[in-house]
Amino acid sequence: xxxxxxxxxxxxxxxxxxxxxxxxxxxxxxxxxxxxxxxxxxxxxxxxxxxxxxxxxxxxxxxxxxxxxxxxxxxxxxxxxxxxxxxxxxxxxxxxxxxxxxxxxxxxxxxxxxxxxxxxxxxxxxxxxxxxxxxxxxxxxxxxxxxxxxxxxxxxxxxxxxxxxxxxxxxxxxxxxxxxxxxxxxxxxxxxxxxxxxxxxxxxxxxxxxxxxxxxxxxxxxxxxxxxxxxxxxxxxxxxxxxxxxxxxxxxxxxxxxxxxxxxxxxxxxxxxxxxxxxxxxxxxxxxxxxxxxxxxxxxxxxxxxxxxxxxxxxxxxxxxxxxxxxxxxxxxxxxxxxxxxxxxxxxxxxxxxxxxxxxx
Amino acid sequence: xxxxxxxxxxxxxxxxxxxxxxxxxxxxxxxxxxxxxxxxxxxxxxxxxxxxxxxxxxxxxxxxxxxxxxxxxxxxxxxxxxxxxxxxxxxxxxxxxxxxxxxxxxxxxxxxxxxxxxxxxxxxxxxxxxxxxxxxxxxxxxxxxxxxxxxxxxxxxxxxxxx
Numbered sequence: 001x002x003x004x005x006x007x008x009x010x011x012x013x014x015x016x017x018x019x020x021x022x023x024x025x026x027x028x029x030x031x032x033x034x035x036x037x038x039x040x041x042x043x044x045x046x047x048x049x050x051x052x053x054x055x056x057x058x059x060x061x062x063x064x065x066x067x068x069x070x071x072x073x074x075x076x077x078x079x080x081x082x083x084x085x086x087x088x089x090x091x092x093x094x095x096x097x098x099x100x101x102x103x104x105x106x107x108x109x110x111x112x113x114x115x116x117x118x119x120x121x122x123x124x125x126x127x128x129x130x131x132x133x134x135x136x137x138x139x140x141x142x143x144x145x146x147x148x149x150x151x152x153x154x155x156x157x158x159x160x161x162x163x164x165x166x167x168x169x170x171x172x173x174x175x176x177x178x179x180x181x182x183x184x185x186x187x188x189x190x191x192x193x194x195x196x197x198x199x200x201x202x203x204x205x206x207x208x209x210x211x212x213x214x215x216x217x218x219x220x221x222x223x224x225x226x227x228x229x230x231x232x233x234x235x236x237x238x239x240x241x242x243x244x245x246x247x248x249x250x251x252x253x254x255x256x257x258x259x260x261x262x263x264x265x266x267x268x269x270x271x272x273x274x275x276x277x278x279x280x281x282x283x284x285x286x287x288x289x290x291x292x293x294x295x296x297x298x299x300x301x302x303x304x305x306x307x308x309x310x311x312x313x314x315x316x317x318x319x320x321x322x323x324x325x326x327x328x329x330x331x332x333x334x335x336x337x338x339x340x341x342x343x344x345x346x347x348x349x350x351x352x353x354x355x356x357x358x359x360x361x
Numbered sequence: 362x363x364x365x366x367x368x369x370x371x372x373x374x375x376x377x378x379x380x381x382x383x384x385x386x387x388x389x390x391x392x393x394x395x396x397x398x399x400x401x402x403x404x405x406x407x408x409x410x411x412x413x414x415x416x417x418x419x420x421x422x423x424x425x426x427x428x429x430x431x432x433x434x435x436x437x438x439x440x441x442x443x444x445x446x447x448x449x450x451x452x453x454x455x456x457x458x459x460x461x462x463x464x465x466x467x468x469x470x471x472x473x474x475x476x477x478x479x480x481x482x483x484x485x486x487x488x489x490x491x492x493x494x495x496x497x498x499x500x501x502x503x504x505x506x507x508x509x510x511x512x513x514x515x516x517x518x519x520x521x522x523x524x
Contacts, residue, residue, distance in 0.1 A: 011427070011430055012378050012409070012411075012430060012434060013409055014407065014408070014409025017379060017384060017387040017388070017390075017391065018379045018384055018387060019378075019379055019380070019381065019426075019427055019430070039426055040381060040424065040426045040427050040430075041379075041381045041424060041427075042381070042424060042426065042462050043381055043422065043424055043457050043460050043462050043463050044460045044461045044462045044463070045457075045460070047460070047461065048457075048460050052459075052460075060456060061456055064383045064385075064450075064456050064457075064480075065383065066383055066384055067382075067383045067384035067385025067386070067387070067388055067481060068384055068388065070383070070385070111388065111391065126395075127395055127396055130391060130392060130394075130395035130396070131395060131396045131397060133392075134392065134395070134396075134397045137392065146481075147389070147481065147483065147484075148385035148388060148389065148481040149383075149385055149480055149481060355384070357381070357382070357383055357384050
């Protein structure tokens with residue numbers, strides 16, 4: 001019944017913004033086996049963080065693990081090092097950090113959804129999504145001065161304040177964005193042909209999600225309510241009224257819908273944070289060197305990111321360990337391919353929103 | 362100027378390869394293809410096939426795993442071709458310089474024509490770089506400055522004789 005054909009997908013491919021290699025064994029278009037190589041991006045960052053950089057500078061290296069979730073890595077590192085140095089950032093700085101983190105999540109989710117739409121055959125929808133995303137990028141450039149690598153975190157606060165005019169501008173633009181996002185949400189929700197391409201593809205049940213330890217929007221699309229924003233206290237999320245967004249369908253479609261719901265919720269969070277922005281300083285001074293060990297859990301756009309830091313009282317840290325969300329999602333991704341058609345492979349990969357530069361570091 | 366050189370400049374197709382950077386530049390490339398910056402005004406499209414591409418857009422510091430892939434992509438592209446290195450880590454490694462798995466920049470592997478600085482470069486800078494690349498590409502097309510004109514060292518570096 002048909003010959004076995006090996007189809008390579010990557011390391012260089014039009015649908016992939018970063019190098020990762022999949023080798024699909026196919027039989028009559030049905031995938032029978034898959035080999036994954038994620039090692040193309042390995043640079044040796046964890047080693048460099050404990051040999052080449054001082055603890056004041058290492059954040060600039062760690063944020064460059066990944067461009068999408070650079071603010072997550074900055075957050076993970078700084079919340080940890082602030083525990084070790086025993087400093088607490090002022091309330092206003094925490095709120096500014098929250099605003100930037102959520103803006104980062106919005107732009108990452110919008111791009112991920114647009115990407116899924118593109119590989120499902122909706123190039124126009126991709127353009128629409130990226131066009132909406134430009135509003136967020138504009139805001140980020142306004143607040144931090146750069147579009148991708150913000151480096152807004154410093155030890156004990158943030159680098160830049162949000163002025164009154166900027167706050168008004170953010171509000172105005174976000175309300176505009178919310179209208180546009182709701183329109184696209186309607187399309188994802190109700191369009192028949194988009195449903196044909198995405199509904200029921202690569203189904204993950206709640207039990208499987210628990211068994212394979214899935215995190216992020218992929219877990220929440222299967223009904224597993226896990227979110228580090230609610231479970232770990234690192235930014236004032238409870239003060240702005242954070243709620244976990246879940247669906248129960250567990251397919252490519254549900255993952256898109258969860259991301260879109262999170263975008264809308266993030267917009268609400270930012271609007272509330274801007275309204276209740278406390279007055280005061282944005283930075284406090286710190287003394288001493290990091291000593292002892294600690295861990296931090298932060299929520300990246302792709303799921304939970306774990307940081308372990310260990311200092312020994314010198315300028316250079318003794319250990320920096322990062323566990324990123326895509327790493328815990330790869331085992332189930334490999335299982336899901338078997339039995340699906342090759343033409344669905346691209347939407348499946350991109351619905352996971354994989355971040356290989358995080359995974360291999 | 363030949364028949365093809367005249368029309369070639371209207372459609373410079375791009376081949377994009379990330380050699381282990383942080384994705385930041387790649388997001389900006391996607392943004393540049395999208396409506397607000399719209400690089401298609403210059404006829405540039407992102408095509409995944411090296412055999413159809415004219416401009417090789419490289420991001421990242423070139424990790425050891427990516428080195429051979431990058432070299433092969435360069436050799437598979439038809440002449441005349443232009444290489445654009447994007448981002449600070451393409452320029453000698455950037456923040457990743459001298460890490461144990463990094464080759465310190467694109468020009469250690471293949472010859473580079475245009476450099477786009479920044480971390481990550483703004484889409485406006487990227488458009489500027491692509492326009493610059495189109496000019497160089499036109500000149501190469503006229504002068505027939507092909508790979509045989511490379512220095513002996515570079516040809517040895519590329520490993521053309523071994524293939």
